Amino acid sequence: MKLLIIGDPKEEGIGKVVSKEARKFFTKVLYVPINRIRLEVSDDIRVFYENEDLGSYDGVLPMPTMENAEFFYLVTRMLEKNVVYTPIPSDVILLPWNKPLLSYTLRKNGIKIRKVFAIAQNVAASTIMNEIKFPVFITTPSGRRVLVTKEEVLKDVLNLFKAGNMITIEKPIKATSVVWSFVVGDEVIASYEKSEEKGRRAIRLDKELEEISIKIREILKSDFCVLSFVKTKNETVLSNVSFSPDYKVFNEVTGINTISLLLSYLAEKLYEEKKGMLNKFVDSVKGILGWLLNEVSNLRSVKQRV
Amino acid sequence: MKLAILGPLNRGYEEIRLMKEGKKVFNSVSYFPIPQVTVEISEKGLELKYKRVSLKDFDCVLPRIPRTYKTFGYTLLTLLKEEGIPIPIEPISVFTSHNKFLTLLVLKEHNLPVPKTFLALDRNVLEPYLDELKYPVVLKLLYGSLGKGVVFADSKQSALSMMDALERFKEPIFVEEFIKANAEDIRVYIVGYEVAGSMKRIAKEGERRSNIGIGGTGVKYEAKGKIAEMAIKAAMAMGMEICGIDIMEGPKGPVIIETNVNAQFHGLEKATGINVAKKIINYMKEKVKR
Numbered sequence: 137m138k139l140l141i142i143g144d145p146k147e148e149g150i151g152k153v154v155s156k157e158a159r160k161f162f163t164k165v166l167y168v169p170i171n172r173i174r175l176e177v178s179d180d181i182r183v184f185y186e187n188e189d190l191g192s193y194d195g196v197l198p199m200p201t202m203e204n205a206e207f208f209y210l211v212t213r214m215l216e217k218n219v220v221y222t223p224i225p226s227d228v229i230l231l232p233w234n235k236p237l238l239s240y241t242l243r244k245n246g247i248k249i250r251k252v253f254a255i256a257q258n259v260a261a262s263t264i265m266n267e268i269k270f271p272v273f274i275t276t277p278s279g280r281r282v283l284v285t286k287e288e289v290l291k292d293v294l295n296l297f298k299a300g301n302m303i304t305i306e307k308p309i310k311a312t313s314v315v316w317s318f319v320v321g322d323e324v325i326a327s328y329e330k331s332e333e334k335g336r337r338a339i340r341l342d343k344e345l346e347e348i349s350i351k352i353r354e355i356l357k358s359d360f361c362v363l364s365f366v367k368t369k370n371e372t373v374l375s376n377v378s379f380s381p382d383y384k385v386f387n388e389v390t391g392i393n394t395i396s397l398l399l400s401y402l403a404e405k406l407y408e409e410k411k412g413m414l415n416k417f418v419d420s421v422k423g424i425l426g427w428l429l430n431e432v433s434n435l436r437s438v439k440q441r442v
Numbered sequence: 443m444k445l446a447i448l449g450p451l452n453r454g455y456e457e458i459r460l461m462k463e464g465k466k467v468f469n470s471v472s473y474f475p476i477p478q479v480t481v482e483i484s485e486k487g488l489e490l491k492y493k494r495v496s497l498k499d500f501d502c503v504l505p506r507i508p509r510t511y512k513t514f515g516y517t518l519l520t521l522l523k524e525e526g527i528p529i530p531i532e533p534i535s536v537f538t539s540h541n542k543f544l545t546l547l548v549l550k551e552h553n554l555p556v557p558k559t560f561l562a563l564d565r566n567v568l569e570p571y572l573d574e575l576k577y578p579v580v581l582k583l584l585y586g587s588l589g590k591g592v593v594f595a596d597s598k599q600s601a602l603s604m605m606d607a608l609e610r611f612k613e614p615i616f617v618e619e620f621i622k623a624n625a626e627d628i629r630v631y632i633v634g635y636e637v638a639g640s641m642k643r644i645a646k647e648g649e650r651r652s653n654i655g656i657g658g659t660g661v662k663y664e665a666k667g668k669i670a671e672m673a674i675k676a677a678m679a680m681g682m683e684i685c686g687i688d689i690m691e692g693p694k695g696p697v698i699i700e701t702n703v704n705a706q707f708h709g710l711e712k713a714t715g716i717n718v719a720k721k722i723i724n725y726m727k728e729k730v731k732r
């Protein structure tokens with residue numbers, strides 16, 4: 137089975153580490169930085185790396201970044217059209233960077249979310265000024281989070297951005313700690329907690345948080361995801377979702393080889409998908425053969441009667 | 443019945459005409475400038491507001507979302523649709539139609555004829571293939587509009603220098619087959635998956651781009667048969683009940699070159715005398731009744 141790994145050129149190091157591990161599970165592995173890909177719409181829809189048609193791979197593991205998110209979306213969508221399996225469907229690949237849609241989707245499915253405002257231009261700020269209490273966290277269009285303590289500062293910060301770029305505003309939560317959870321299929325394969333007092337340490341999620349993590353993965357319709365939760369004295373609320381985990385930190389803190397576990401899951405899933413496709417093919421061939429034999433015997437009986 | 447028009451901060455010809463026609467048919471018509479709309483999501487639910495007015499209180503929303511607001515516009519429309527407010531386009535089409543490559547991809551997925559097109563983030567990726575192309579070729583900004591950001595390269599050398607410029611501005615390199623069509627194209631305006639009007643757009647002398655905004659002229663033309671069918675299929679593929687479809691009649695037959703989720707109709711009304719705004723408003727009324 138052939139696996140394609142697509143990463144961001146700035147994250148090439150981790151891309152290569154993942155590729156090396158992937159060779160244990162797949163017969164052929166190719167790592168391609170996203171900026172080396174050529175997309176073509178002609179008689180067919182095709183994705184190339186140099187002269188190699190990437191549609192010939194069985195599966196693709198995209199490692200999307202915000203900077204090239206839309207290009208990752210295009211590549212994944214085009215590979216899906218070429219029946220290349222992806223653990224992150226193209227229609228959700230952009231969701232982690234769209235906080236309003238992500239929050240809405242999760243809330244609709246019963247997940248507790250943080251209050252979030254979104255605006256597209258500084259002129260909208262006055263509308264929400266009465267409704268927010270400072271300090272607030274703003275997430276810039278490039279994904280950076282900035283703590284803003286005063287109304288004047290917020291206006292100044294918003295003036296820095298071009299009109300049209302979506303900016304989200306959230307109230308900061310006084311967290312006692314932040315919990316990270318790495319979900320693959322129906323299992324949380326690794327988790328850790330970070331607090332000021334104890335730093336980072338591996339933990340086992342309680343049953344409730346484990347169930348919430350798996351539910352979020354199901355809502356996202358991806359095969360895996362990494363979640364961060366903010367813990368306060370009274371509650372635990374989802375903070376972020378990512379499809380590009382920091383494998384290094386997970387592995388170092390928990391001692392679990394998350395890359396290996398993810399890849400073995402993907403290999404198994406791909407094998408099952410292939411088997412399913414083969415079975416369908418065999419069934420359809422059987423169906424055609426059965427129909428042909430039936431027709432032949434009908435013809436024979438007609439001939440005999442004649 | 444209450445209609446909300448969601449559009450740019452400064453109203454253009456189209457928004458003014460839609461407001462005017464809207465007031466004749468709807469009990470109330472309100473204009474929501476996208477830059478002043480705020481989204482609020484909390485445990486209590488969703489709020490989409492302009493000042494103190496909620497978009498959720500309207501019977502339908504007619505979007506006129508410019509390219510600059512594509513992500514925010516897509517987000518707003520998705521939320522509106524989720525809340526059950528009738529809108530005449532699939533929210534994703536705001537995102538799709540403003541991305542020229544994605545548009546061609548969606549059309550191709552639906553087996554519609556589009557020009558041969560390449561896209562890459564790095565010029566070096568496309569450079570080895572420039573020898574295989576037939577010149578001239580068209581280089582476009584992925585998110586350009588109104589004909590802006592469209593250039594023609596008559597040789598490999600000129601294509602390379604244009605690609606340098608695109609890369610310098612961190613723009614993806616979008617190269618498209620040139621369709622020889624006498625510097626003219628057909629604009630078909632779709633309302634409710636039917637042809638509401640159409641015109642030929644002819645480029646001014648010395649120009650290959652026929653967009654009205656850059657000096658092209660609109661002349662009467664009735665889209666029928668294959669062209670009309672192709673335009674309707676393109677609108678359906680994109681999920682846009684109201685839109686503009688641009689078609690070029692090339693040597694191998696008609697080819698769809700662009701779709702416009704926020705299509706202007708000033709030139710079309712002028713060229714044909716058709717009241718496009720009225721057709722859009724009447725369609726919106728029918729949509730609410732359904």
